[in-house]
Amino acid sequence: MVAMSDSDLSSEAKCGEVLRDYLASVDKTMLERLVIDAIREHRCLLESDQLLHEEWQRAATSPSVPQEHAEALRAHCLDRQQATAAQQEVLSYMLNLLGYIPNVPTD
Structure with missing residues (x-):
């Protein structure tokens, strides 16, 4: 896993x-339409992560x-888990x- 620089973290926070906002x-x-789309996306991510x-x-x-x-599959799996967790945070918000x-x- 690559550590994020301060500028990367700052940019992510601004996004x-x-x-x-x-x-x-x-x-x-x-907002309801966006939430429904995000729920569908999350379900797809979970399915593909499981596979x-x-x-x-x-x-x-x-x-x-x-x-x-x-090992490459393991690293990819961990990256995908992080991406899915980030999408879960947005969906929760x-x-x-x-x-x-x-x-x-x-x-």
Whole structure:
């Protein structure tokens, strides 16, 4: 994992502020649509993260898979977990703003 520099952290904080300001300014109807989209995205991320994790586990236990490949899958899996956790934080913030969990129609 690569450590973030102070300027990277500052830039990330500014992006977070801009996103919070934007979300606080949209009307409830638009916010509900954004939340539904974010819930769907989160579900897709969780599904793909699970598949990647299973692939990594298979590779890690298979003697025919080079260890470098298994380690690359492990690193990718950890990166994806961090990205999914960040998306979860945004979704949680959006849900708090909305004040309820909307009904998400199945596709």
